[in-house]
Amino acid sequence: MKIIDGTLVSPGKGGVYGERTLGEWRIWDPYRSKLAALVLKGVDVALDSSVNVLYLGAANGTTVSHVADYAGTVYAVEFAPRPMQDLIEVSRRRTNIVPIMADVNRMQVYEMLVEQVDLIYQDVAQPNQAAIAAHHLKFLKKGGIFILMLKTRSVNVREDPKAVCEASVQHLEAAGLVVETVQWLDPYHRDHAALVCRLPEE
Numbered sequence: 001m002k003i004i005d006g007t008l009v010s011p012g013k014g015g016v017y018g019e020r021t022l023g024e025w026r027i028w029d030p031y032r033s034k035l036a037a038l039v040l041k042g043v044d045v046a047l048d049s050s051v052n053v054l055y056l057g058a059a060n061g062t063t064v065s066h067v068a069d070y071a072g073t074v075y076a077v078e079f080a081p082r083p084m085q086d087l088i089e090v091s092r093r094r095t096n097i098v099p100i101m102a103d104v105n106r107m108q109v110y111e112m113l114v115e116q117v118d119l120i121y122q123d124v125a126q127p128n129q130a131a132i133a134a135h136h137l138k139f140l141k142k143g144g145i146f147i148l149m150l151k152t153r154s155v156n157v158r159e160d161p162k163a164v165c166e167a168s169v170q171h172l173e174a175a176g177l178v179v180e181t182v183q184w185l186d187p188y189h190r191d192h193a194a195l196v197c198r199l200p201e202e
């Protein structure tokens, strides 16, 4: 991904959600996007047109739009009607976003629509975030990457965020992922950890 003088950008036509531009580039704000925060904290995320993505928790399509600037097909799942309207609008301006209105706890609704992907990105702020991730591994190619944006306070508001994170790491590893990087996203997003995982080849 491209960083110009410390500013993360993506290629694509601007004016999607009021983002600023830098020449031909769309500025990708780390305070509005946990994925931007992760990249600006130094974690390399390989994203190009050969990478197809399943995106869980698409919201209004803010981050989705930037991911789609770099990636191949992006299957974007969201269950709330209001953000879904914006997501559909964002999808109209791109040729590679497939918006899916569904609950990620009911993947049978969309499993016929989604192919095996190279990257799964999950940002759903639910108590069962690790379990949702584990259930979606069937969509991930061997050797593929799973990025879980863990909102620790959604799992347990009273528990120490580091303990919540450690329990989630154990859950993901028990499900078969190798957790390669744990990156806290402060100061951009408090009590959020990005768990960057790989599904082993064997």
Ligand code: SAM
Pocket (backbone or CB within 6 Å): 032, 033, 034, 056, 057, 058, 059, 060, 061, 062, 063, 064, 077, 078, 079, 080, 083, 102, 103, 104, 105, 123, 124, 125, 126
């Ligand atoms: N990823 C978005 C971005 O960076 O632009 C922000 C996502 S927001 C933190 C979390 C989203 O997950 C909300 O839009 C919420 O409606 C959605 N969500 C939460 N639970 C969900 C579920 N069970 N199924 C589908 N979407 C869900």
